[in-house]
Amino acid sequence: MCSRPLDPNSLPDPIQSRLRGYSSDGRNLRTESSSAVYLYTHPLKSGLILKTRDVRLRPQEPDLLAETVALTWLQDKLPVPEYRCFHVEGETQYLLMTQLEGVTGIHPEATKDPARLVEKFAQGLREVHALAVGSCPMDWRMSRFFPWADGLINGGVFDDRIPAGGTRDRLREELDAIRAALPEEEDPVFTHGDYCLPNVMFQDGKLTGYIDLGYAGVGDRYMDFVSASWTIQRNLGEEWIAPFFNAYGLEHPDQEKMKTWQSVFEFVFR
Ligand SMILES: Nc1ncnc2c1ncn2[C@@H]1O[C@H](COP(=O)(O)OP(=O)(O)OP(=O)(O)O)[C@@H](O)[C@H]1O
Numbered sequence: 001m002c003s004r005p006l007d008p009n010s011l012p013d014p015i016q017s018r019l020r021g022y023s024s025d026g027r028n029l030r031t032e033s034s035s036a037v038y039l040y041t042h043p044l045k046s047g048l049i050l051k052t053r054d055v056r057l058r059p060q061e062p063d064l065l066a067e068t069v070a071l072t073w074l075q076d077k078l079p080v081p082e083y084r085c086f087h088v089e090g091e092t093q094y095l096l097m098t099q100l101e102g103v104t105g106i107h108p109e110a111t112k113d114p115a116r117l118v119e120k121f122a123q124g125l126r127e128v129h130a131l132a133v134g135s136c137p138m139d140w141r142m143s144r145f146f147p148w149a150d151g152l153i154n155g156g157v158f159d160d161r162i163p164a165g166g167t168r169d170r171l172r173e174e175l176d177a178i179r180a181a182l183p184e185e186e187d188p189v190f191t192h193g194d195y196c197l198p199n200v201m202f203q204d205g206k207l208t209g210y211i212d213l214g215y216a217g218v219g220d221r222y223m224d225f226v227s228a229s230w231t232i233q234r235n236l237g238e239e240w241i242a243p244f245f246n247a248y249g250l251e252h253p254d255q256e257k258m259k260t261w262q263s264v265f266e267f268v269f270r
């Protein structure tokens with residue numbers, strides 16, 4: 001599948017027709033996921049990004065249709081890529097969008113001034129969490145999240161974790177225990193869903209946009225805190241986590257809640 005998007009002539013018609021005159025160097029820009037991401041450039045027009053995903057691989061990874069819905073809803077609300085085309089052919093989803101200016105938050109251009117980067121990264125998250133969620137069609141509140149994760153268990157996605165002789169009940173119990181540890185009351189905000197440095201763009205010390213929005217939607221802000229803390233630790237160093245929360249305006253995040261959301265993440269994505 002990975003070689004198909006390289007040659008525009010072998011792409012499905014709706015995608016191909018939008019890529020006329022464009023070419024790609026064939027570099028897959030993906031970071032962690034099993035999707036493939038290519039930049040297409042044109043001598044006169046701005047760049048386009050083509051993201052493809054084989055729906056049979058890792059069902060716990062974000063769906064490109066969900067990303068399309070998120071991009072469309074966010075269009076006039078946050079700096080996100082402009083949606084161009086979504087198409088499904090066989091087992092492959094295709095999403096074409098505009099290229100955002102700047103570099104991601106793990107590029108040396110961005111990380112050379114970690115204090116400023118962390119400040120902008122935190123302010124960016126505040127901006128995301130401040131969106132009004134009234135009309136948002138993407139829902140990651142607990143009432144959707146846990147049935148979705150249950151569906152993954154029932155679909156056999158995590159069967160390789162079941163010890164010999166065990167059943168899926170073991171996984172269900174593990175997930176139930178995590179849910180029970182979360183407060184009943186939710187404080188839903190708009191969440192990015194994968195708020196890490198490779199998913200935020202920067203230019204000249206400013207945040208220029210948000211990408212990789214397949215898990216965006218109404219949910220718990222601690223989901224984004226877990227991703228943000230993880231990426232800061234991994235890409236900048238643990239000492240930048242406290243300045244991040246300071247710049248966000250929350251000096252003392254609830255460590256219990258962090259731990260529980262961390263276990264939600266580990267359950268679904270490990
Ligand atoms: N619209 C865009 N404009 C500029 N660069 C982009 C855009 N979309 C993707 N990229 C580049 O491609 C990389 C991968 O894209 P994206 O984050 O959407 O998918 P992914 O990394 O495969 O998903 P995951 O974060 O789950 O691993 C980004 O980190 C970024 O470098």
Ligand SMILES: [Mg+2]
Pocket residue numbers: 031032198199212
């Ligand atoms: Mg990404």
